[in-house]
Amino acid sequence: MPGSSIPSTVIDGLKDKFPAIEVSENLTITVPEAELLSFMRELRDNPDYDFNFLTNLTAVDYPDNFTVIYNLVSFKYGYTLMAKVNLGKDEPAVSSLTSLWGSADWQEREVYDLFGIIFTGRHNLTRILLEDGFAGYPLRKDFQWVGGRE
DSSP: OEEOOOOOHHHHHHHOTTTTTEOOOOOOEOOOOOGGGHHHHHHOOOTTTTOOEEEEEEEEESSOOEEEEEEEEEETTTEEEEEEEEOHHHHHHHEOTTTTTTHHHHHHHHHHHHEEEEEEEEEEOOOOSSSSTSSTTTTTTOOOOSSSSO
16 A cells, blocks of 8 residues: 655665755655656656656745646555656746656646646646636736636
């Protein structure tokens, strides 16, 4: 049953292959945007990791950047892993993971709809929760609601 964090020995192997990643005390991995797709492919395809399930994909709007957060599970080993990628505030964009995990599809669309983060390499990045003509991205800290209940 999944639920235990990935062991530090496995993290060490990832750091050898991807020296630019940063690992926090709680074993959350921050990945440079340029390496995200290859890093995630390694997590999915390498039998030493076998992260075969993307459980959640979300984002956070911090004062200086956006952070996209990915939660992965390896059912084979019972590992869980949180990976993050930081994006600039001007035209935030990150590689889509729909080619790796189908479960990323609607979650990327939701993050796009609410934060305005672009997922590159997708064929369908349309609003999923809000009307097509809705102006802005309501989970951004700078979003200004105009009007009231209708």
